[in-house]
Amino acid sequence: MDQFWNTIQADWPLILEKTGEHINLSLISVLIACVIAIPVGIVLTAYKRLANTVITTVSVIQTIPSLALFGFMIPILGIGTKPAIIALTLYALLPILQNTYVGISGVNPALIEAGTGMGMTRWQILWMVQLPIARSIIMAGVRLVAVQTISLATIATYIAAGGLGDIITRGISMINTTTILEGAVPVSLLVIIVNVLLLGLNRVLTPKGLRQHTKN
Amino acid sequence: MMSDHAAAVEFKQVSKNYGSGYVLQNFDLIIQSGKIVTIIGPSGCGKTTLLKMINRLIEPEDGTVLVEGKNVSGLDPVELRRDIGYVIQQIGLFPHMTIEQNISIVPRLKGEKKKALLARTEELLQLIGLSPEQFRSRYPHELSGGQQQRIGVARALAANPSIILMDEPFSALDPISRIQLQKELINLNERVKKTIVFVTHDIDEALKIADQIVLLKDGQIIQTGSPAELLDKPANDFVREFLGVERFNQYSI
Numbered sequence: 001m002d003q004f005w006n007t008i009q010a011d012w013p014l015i016l017e018k019t020g021e022h023i024n025l026s027l028i029s030v031l032i033a034c035v036i037a038i039p040v041g042i043v044l045t046a047y048k049r050l051a052n053t054v055i056t057t058v059s060v061i062q063t064i065p066s067l068a069l070f071g072f073m074i075p076i077l078g079i080g081t082k083p084a085i086i087a088l089t090l091y092a093l094l095p096i097l098q099n100t101y102v103g104i105s106g107v108n109p110a111l112i113e114a115g116t117g118m119g120m121t122r123w124q125i126l127w128m129v130q131l132p133i134a135r136s137i138i139m140a141g142v143r144l145v146a147v148q149t150i151s152l153a154t155i156a157t158y159i160a161a162g163g164l165g166d167i168i169t170r171g172i173s174m175i176n177t178t179t180i181l182e183g184a185v186p187v188s189l190l191v192i193i194v195n196v197l198l199l200g201l202n203r204v205l206t207p208k209g210l211r212q213h214t215k216n
Numbered sequence: 217m218m219s220d221h222a223a224a225v226e227f228k229q230v231s232k233n234y235g236s237g238y239v240l241q242n243f244d245l246i247i248q249s250g251k252i253v254t255i256i257g258p259s260g261c262g263k264t265t266l267l268k269m270i271n272r273l274i275e276p277e278d279g280t281v282l283v284e285g286k287n288v289s290g291l292d293p294v295e296l297r298r299d300i301g302y303v304i305q306q307i308g309l310f311p312h313m314t315i316e317q318n319i320s321i322v323p324r325l326k327g328e329k330k331k332a333l334l335a336r337t338e339e340l341l342q343l344i345g346l347s348p349e350q351f352r353s354r355y356p357h358e359l360s361g362g363q364q365q366r367i368g369v370a371r372a373l374a375a376n377p378s379i380i381l382m383d384e385p386f387s388a389l390d391p392i393s394r395i396q397l398q399k400e401l402i403n404l405n406e407r408v409k410k411t412i413v414f415v416t417h418d419i420d421e422a423l424k425i426a427d428q429i430v431l432l433k434d435g436q437i438i439q440t441g442s443p444a445e446l447l448d449k450p451a452n453d454f455v456r457e458f459l460g461v462e463r464f465n466q467y468s469i
Contacts, residue, residue, distance in 0.1 A: 133312055
């Protein structure tokens with residue numbers, strides 16, 4: 001037991017550094033995925049026929065084993081942070097895209113008609129009606145993606161992108177459980193913290209009129 | 217012929233074809249201002265098409281629609297719609313906005329000041345018989361169907377338009393609320409004096425609220441006139457049947 005605490009104490013600066021890298025990798029990937037997938041999801045609601053094709057194509061990415069996808073990045077972009085972020089972003093696209101599409105298309109057409117008939121422009125309908133109503137569905141997609149990305153980012157170590165995966169793989173090669181835990185526990189904690197934070201954020205942002213009921 | 221001045225809306229030789237034949241063909245109609253005009257007819261007769269041409273939700277293929285003497289095709293549709301009230305069957309209140317925000321939406325779109333909006337909302341809530349203190353900060357789902365549609369009417373009045381379009385506004389309500397809202401609409405318009413173009417498929421409703429009824433069939437006006445005129449001199453058997461034969465038996469006694 002003493003040895004366990006001693007190891008942790010000795011490795012503490014490393015754990016912090018790797019956690020930082022890990023947050024960095026995950027955060028940037030999720031942000032990029034949001035910036036791409038939310039607007040695309042919105043645009044697709046206006047082109048329903050194209051939507052199926054695009055969503056199917058993006059879901060194909062999801063079928064590639066994660067380890068292989070990181071591997072594919074090497075010949076194209078080499079190793080390091082950049083290819084890792086691209087791989088993580090690719091994985092993050094589908095849930096956000098799909099939830100945005102479903103959320104926006106799910107807005108009651110009567111509300112769009114009322115808005116148009118009262119003289120709202122398309123932008124005003126989007127900002128004042130569709131996005132506020134679809135927001136919690138979009139946020140659910142973002143939450144899913146955040147959790148998934150933090151877990152997946154452990155694999156980024158295989159293409160030398162750093163993160164907590166570094167500690168875990170080192171633990172595996174040394175067959176040292178303590179070291180593995182030093183990498184794994186922070187990953188789990190990160191997942192839990194981010195999940196709770198995003199849940200809280202969604203609750204705060206949801207207007208009272210939309211809470212506790214799912215009409216419209 | 218009346219001068220253009222008294223006409224709130226005028227259709228001139230309007231045609232519309234959805235691809236499966238003409239819904240309206242060379243259609244002419246003048247709607248006088250300050251009146252409740254109901255457009256009625258069997259489903260598919262073109263009544264909603266007619267209504268939506270007034271605020272350019274539907275564009276005619278041919279002919280012109282004049283609103284207060286101006287050809288609508290030359291007006292910005294967004295500006296035009298903000299100047300015309302619009303009430304739909306599904307009510308269409310925004311669930312994420314309070315009653316106050318819902319009512320004040322058009323004035324807000326027009327960029328009116330916050331203070332003026334507050335006073336206006338209060339005035340409108342009183343006008344439709346709902347207490348401002350009690351309802352202002354509620355959300356639509358907390359209201360009954362009848363109350364929601366009252367808010368729908370208040371919302372249409374908020375920017376003080378001279379014309380209000382209503383597309384079967386009461387047909388989804390329960391019979392008691394419907395009758396009550398019909399009465400309130402008549403009373404309301406005695407005070408606010410708007411031109412109300414009211415589409416319905418319910419002849420009782422049309423007879424009750426209308427100053428003028430426009431009876432359509434297959435995109436043609438079969439007869440137009442006051443409820444009394446239609447009952448006194450039905451133009452043909454279709455009118456008689458549509459009004460309800462038993463009504464004539466009643467009158468003939």
